[in-house]
Amino acid sequence: MVISDFSGRSRLDACPGALQVHAAADGGLARVRVPGGRLTVPQLRELAGAAATWGTGVIELTSRANVQVRGLGAETGFAARMAEAGLLPSPTHERIRNVLASPLTGCDARGVLDVGPLVADLDRRLCARPALAGLPGRFLFALDDGRGDVAWLGPDAGILPTGAGEAVLVLAGADSGLRVPVTSAVTALLAAAEAFLAELAAQETHAWRISELSDGAELVAARVRAALDTGSAGPVRLRPPAEPYRAGRPSAAGGPVGAVDQPGGRVALGVAVPLGRLTSAQAELLAGLASHGEVRLTPWRGVVLPGLDRAELPRAVARLAEAGLVTDPGSPWIGVTACTGRPGCAKSLADVRSDAARATLSRRGGRTASATGAGPGAPIEGDAPGATGPGGRTEPEGGTPPAAAPHVADSPRTGTLPVHWAGCERRCGRPGGRVADVVATGDGYRVDLDGRSLTCADIEETTAAVAAARGET
Template identity: 50%
Template sequence: MTSPRDRVDACPGALQTHTAADGELARVRVPGGSLSAHQLRVLALASRELGDGHLEMTSRGNLQLRGLPVVHDLGDRLADAGLLPSATHERVRNVLASALTGLDDEGHVNASPWVRALDAGLVADPALAELPGRFLAALDDGRGDVIGLGADVGLLALSATEVALVLGGVDSGLRTDPGGAVDLALDAARALLAERAAQDSQAWRLAELDDGPARVAARLTARRGTPVEMPAAPLVGQVGAVAQPDGRTALVGVVPLGRLSADQAELLAELADGVRITPWRTVVVPDLAEEAVDDAAVDLFRTGFVFDEASPWLQVTTCAGRPGCAKSLSDVRADAVAAVTTGRLPADGARQHWAGCGRRCGRPAGALDVVATGDGYSIGAV
């Protein structure tokens, strides 16, 4: 158990913004990473008119806008675009899903319907608005790509007919069928709140509760099975062209340092009816006709997307750094770009996260830390 929290979670949202050195920061929840072309255009325009012209991709598959004025109409814009279905629940809608679910044959189930049902269930229950802003759900179709990303409540398809409930990264042993999976996950979220109250805790995450996973599981009723070991999350995501069973192609590209420009967002909106953003700062452009794939890849490459699985851009993420963050000791983005372009990444180019201070904001699981000290960088795993 970590040290007890002495304050409520102040994780930013689209309405409850964070004041940074470069202005207000808003975080837009994108359950399952799915964005329609219209939503992309709305976000691109908002980033231009209100922010710094970029959308930052987070390690939870959400988006951030920086440099906002203190008074702005971002919430109204998002609500009109379907990106803010509830003012009371907006910070708790942190939902990861397998990046290519339903687009290839790797998963046991299609997790996309789970995303929509879980999001609707969260919003429909007034009590679940009390979940901390750092609450995280992960819906894994069986390929094992997101269940290891540290979710408080997770679903892992073990087969086409059996789903495991995962709590705090551990298999609870509780089982259900795909049709009952979302209801079980919602019950687990309610049980998390009940256990939090029972322990008189302000814990931000389930794992911070005393014996949290076991005690939450004990509050639930479901069929029991033999717990299985959880797969580790991949350090980097898949990139390149992915053949879909219907003959079309999904194109997956990396956005260096996760900074998606308004121009790039608008280009994505031209190429597809919708896209998926992932925890690995990649974008999935699905349903491309065979004859359109090469042109789409060239157009995206020209704006900065990376499709080479050997590229060092797959290995590097950063926090905001200077000048956006007053706590940062360095302009980590500029330093990381220089390291990549000159071929001087530390630790032989291992998966790494550059941070301007010891808080290491935005750090993906499993990354090596490259932390600014005021006199260079400290390098080492945590």
Template identity: 50%
Template structure:
């Protein structure tokens, strides 16, 4: 898959997957999509084994609740092992299975919809449509259980439980759907995006041909887009294709998740644990897997935390102590809450500092969480920056500069 850049050259979609790896400074990096952040105990154990046997020994959590393994010694062996445990159901679609969902899946106090059945149906429908294998690796689908926790992530297509609203790049499509219709409309919206993208690309080619005398760099903006929001009037046109009328929606504040227990409506509890700097060791992954037996479900979140669902209240404290002992954080008053970082040195060639080590030292000097999330970035690209108000510690040649402008350059 490729798009044309401003000069007419071909630029590939560089989003990594389990088959198309990224050549990072510390070796090949593979990313595995986990629709809805759902992962089984067996899959966690295999990820831990692969990270140890084939990679750097850690599993990184991404801002779309996916996972990645760095420093792979055999990308082929890694992909084969992921397929064996069901984490690679479609080779053609493996980089476009980008589906986020409310981690509590309707169980929390504000939840109105069990999103997991819709996640599974949406993933199956996506993989069944050959054309949708051509979606960009950044295209994002979201299912909100009505609590509003993933609406603020700015997905290309979002279904909101309770209200039944369908959002396109954050704009209300004017459509109100029943849950069973959500999947078909989300798939139709993704196909409509491809139609619009192809039309815009063809128009841009005509503009370039008519403007051959214009110097490179002054040509018209490339109209081929990665996201619905990058298409001029894309949300309005796609809404019209679906039978709606797009209108501006009230802004949604991105959710900031932390740690601790949440009482479910059925009397059981959910336990959320912060993964420091979004990096799970193999031992930590195995500790989560051990806790995920006997009907306990695991959800990774876009906030780089792990949620264990359906815990008996009498067992929750024991699980929390086991995760804490493994180096995860279940205390909502911990200074690790809200702290994130990019890869930094030595994994990224563009980084100007070992931001993870600097972040660890900074956390060690604090007694509790800050009022605003803090993101440590190795350069001005600020990769992995969370949405919403964030204190940004940006590395420069002369040390760190703090910023709070909310600028987002990358989402995964």
């Protein structure tokens, strides 16, 4: 049994929302939940406009495929504008609508089913249950379409279809042993959320995640099974006594980047957003290119544009590259993440985003950008995200691919070991798995990998150490 002590916690965690704005060092921070990462084009435009009007002009993408805007003043119309755009459907439930979904679901043949309708159903039914407003803002749902890309990202409650009209119920990031009919998947997820709240009460704790409860996954699974067996959800069964179900593979660092074939000559284009910072201008560009009317945010702080006409692809790739967005899976930006750092976080010992941008850009073409505080998302002064061609024209990274030879999303890459830059030892936002950590020390950075550390006195030494860790030298 795991003994956990969360007695020092208040019941409500401090996760910000559109209404519950967090006071950060650089102003108000509002977070907007985007279940399944799905935004309509008008919604993306509203976000871009609100960020430019009341915030810093940057939309930050989060590891839960949500968005946040910084630098808000005390009095803004931000929340009202989000509500008008349909991005704040429930004031009471706004912070608990944390729902991951496979970003390419319905686009290609790798999934068992399109989970898009299930995301909408879960969101609607979640908001309709008053008791579930008491979930912590850390509680995470995941609807995997069977490819195994989001089921293993540590959700509290998730489903992973197996292809036989049945889905694995994932609890606390692992196979719970329960199998539910796909038609009852949303019912099972809601039952898991209610079971978690019941266990919180039974254990008299303020845990935020199932994994923080004593024997949480087992006890929640038992409650779910009891609830569904007495309901109309259909048969629930335990898996045969064998290995836990595994499907898919960890997505390559950065998630889907590049073109993925869709039926009918269409393509879905995965776009990496350097350090997850999307300027309002970049958001407007994405909205303009999203001819299918939808933009999907990914948990890897990127974007998927589904349903593009293949003939549009070269022009779209070129325009995205000119704007500093990445469609080349071989880009050095892939797998590079950073915490907020200065000036947004008072604890930070460095402006890690500018330093990460400077180090990453210097690996491309041997050029070192001027780090003047211009963060990623905006071109770094003295450099542009694309290589400059004859006559000053900006070329996309890797050149413009011919329509017949698109990049392949999730293709194997070299030199893309995940690298996480952090302004202090807390390492907020660090991805799971094997990661090279670049931690500010106040006198430079320390690069940690596989239990070994290298202290670096300046950004040049740090850049070289990161490149060595990624196998780029």
